[in-house]
């Protein structure tokens with residue numbers, strides 16, 4: 563799949579978006595900062611990535627996800643938990659970096675901060691009904707309803 567990308571930060575010219583390995587699902591997004599940014603415990607801030615993409619096709623979306631290492635070792639995850647990139651969004655990709663740990667963390671300029679995954683999407687057509695056409699075994703059960711017998 564080909565995606566138009568705008569490089570909005572000259573420093574990225576040397577590090578064009580690319581998958582790290584042939585099997586990578588995510589593309590690393592860098593923190594396009596002019597200076598180190600220290601996030602205090604439980605603080606969050608929008609960080610520019612220097613990239614804009616236009617997926618164009620409503621059959622696709624982008625998901626911004628945390629990087630496992632930063633999240634697990636340092637508690638740097640996303641203020642919105644997951645960032646959803648619409649296929650018609652043309653602005654700069656932003657990462658809501660949230661320090662959920664109890665110690666301050668400094669994000670260095672151009673550090674890999676999050677990752678972008680492109681996923682297929684179905685735009686459904688909804689039809690209003692009084693009752694669903696078929697009854698399922700689960701029915702309205704949820705929240706631990708199975709395996710209790």
Ligand SMILES: O=c1ccn([C@H]2C[C@H](O)[C@@H](COP(=O)(O)OP(=O)(O)OP(=O)(O)O)O2)c(=O)[nH]1
Nearest residue numbers: 626642644645646647648651654655656657658
């Ligand atoms: O982590 C994120 C999340 C979103 N976006 C951009 C792409 C997305 O298409 C747009 C709008 O995001 P969303 O629909 O989640 O925001 P909203 O709060 O519902 O606002 P809007 O009314 O603009 O849709 O913001 C990012 O750059 N990073």
